[in-house]
Amino acid sequence: MPLRLAVRDIAFFERPVAFARPFRFGAVTINAAIQIFVRAEIEVEGRGSAIGASAEMLAAKWFDKRPHLTPEDTIEELRRSLMIARELYLSEKDLDTAFGLHAKCIGAQAAACAKDDIPPLAAAFGPAEIDKAILDALLRAVGVGFFDGMAQNIAGIDARLSPDLGDTEIARFLADRKRLDRVAVRHTVGMDDRIDGEGGVADPRENAGARYFKLKLNGDPAHDADRLTRIGQELATLPYGYKVTLDANEQYADLSALSALIDRLDHDRALAPIASRLLYFEQPMPRDITRQTALGGLAARGFIIDEADDSYDAFPAARALGYRGISSKSCKGLYKSIVNAARAAKWSADGAEYFVSGEDLTCQPGLAVQQDLALGALIGVGHAERNGHHYVDGFAGTPAGEADAFLAAHSDLYRRDGGTVRLAIHDGDLLTGSLTAPGFASSVHPDWSSMQPLQRPTPRVFQEQAV
Numbered sequence: 001m002p003l004r005l006a007v008r009d010i011a012f013f014e015r016p017v018a019f020a021r022p023f024r025f026g027a028v029t030i031n032a033a034i035q036i037f038v039r040a041e042i043e044v045e046g047r048g049s050a051i052g053a054s055a056e057m058l059a060a061k062w063f064d065k066r067p068h069l070t071p072e073d074t075i076e077e078l079r080r081s082l083m084i085a086r087e088l089y090l091s092e093k094d095l096d097t098a099f100g101l102h103a104k105c106i107g108a109q110a111a112a113c114a115k116d117d118i119p120p121l122a123a124a125f126g127p128a129e130i131d132k133a134i135l136d137a138l139l140r141a142v143g144v145g146f147f148d149g150m151a152q153n154i155a156g157i158d159a160r161l162s163p164d165l166g167d168t169e170i171a172r173f174l175a176d177r178k179r180l181d182r183v184a185v186r187h188t189v190g191m192d193d194r195i196d197g198e199g200g201v202a203d204p205r206e207n208a209g210a211r212y213f214k215l216k217l218n219g220d221p222a223h224d225a226d227r228l229t230r231i232g233q234e235l236a237t238l239p240y241g242y243k244v245t246l247d248a249n250e251q252y253a254d255l256s257a258l259s260a261l262i263d264r265l266d267h268d269r270a271l272a273p274i275a276s277r278l279l280y281f282e283q284p285m286p287r288d289i290t291r292q293t294a295l296g297g298l299a300a301r302g303f304i305i306d307e308a309d310d311s312y313d314a315f316p317a318a319r320a321l322g323y324r325g326i327s328s329k330s331c332k333g334l335y336k337s338i339v340n341a342a343r344a345a346k347w348s349a350d351g352a353e354y355f356v357s358g359e360d361l362t363c364q365p366g367l368a369v370q371q372d373l374a375l376g377a378l379i380g381v382g383h384a385e386r387n388g389h390h391y392v393d394g395f396a397g398t399p400a401g402e403a404d405a406f407l408a409a410h411s412d413l414y415r416r417d418g419g420t421v422r423l424a425i426h427d428g429d430l431l432t433g434s435l436t437a438p439g440f441a442s443s444v445h446p447d448w449s450s451m452q453p454l455q456r457p458t459p460r461v462f463q464e465q466a467v
Contacts, residue, residue, distance in 0.1 A: 052137025
């Protein structure tokens, strides 16, 4: 049964994260980043107060890829998104459900961010992170875990932001959810990652025994086809079956360029190890072009949107253009992921196949990876891209005591390797058993005293103001 609450305080913190190797995707290469943490204090009607938490990486040049912006500019956008959302959530004084509070604020957030030249995808980041922390606090106040709480629709998710669904359809979808015990890791192969030999894609020390692979593309059909041929040759040496997905991160300029690559996949025998195992193609074209371009005959290959998923109506609009799926990322909004999964289930009941995939913006061990993993395990994502174990060395930059606390509380999800606590991958899978503790997928909160307050975003100076 949904419970009403009021938010009493929201605080932001940050911690630097050094990468173990460069991660190149789209037009950017990341060597280090900032992980932000949210601490929310709420008052639950009849249950008292509770504190919840969430965490996420500030990913440069993903939420906003406009070429005139520097990577630092896009990080500042995310900081401003957080601060704008904080003011909106704290301004709501009346008791409401967790989802009701989200629904009240999400439109105002988009409007306020638009005035500050922050696009919708980046605007959604602030509410997404605050919503996770509020839900964590709510679940802790009641003393139930994420999966049981969501089955009861404790957050009060309804159809007010998705009029193509009914309230009962969402409630029934949640009530029918069964936690996935295991979620397979989909191993990312970035543009700078080694392909051949030791340290390459088929090296079990590198891919952790993954049976699923996500291959990044750069938008040049000839270059991508040649690279996929090399990757396919290596993956063909694996002693077990595998599946792949492709991700262009908006790098294909238009349908013509995309058609050239699909033609190679359909007819080039050298690409058969990839083409015959391809599950779907993720966000090939820029988000603006995506919204204006029907896939036509290409739709048979299976395409999903990711960066174009910036509102509650994005999935129905993409479906009309021939897309069959949409990504789930907790940094885009957990409630939107759940609504989209309910849509996919409803549409698939008519015989077509629609789905929600699990993608990752380098969710780090601890709160970020656990909450994102739990969300996928709730809505039925059987395999998910996981970057934290690959591009970052375990609990990098995290105090030893905090890492040890997560290891002790979630021993099925982490392991000690030498002096480092790392993600534990079991035959290519992550286990979800310990994510059932009271709260949002974590028995542990981070060491708040070890972090700095979120750096205040610098005011945006528009060109006309600078003249």
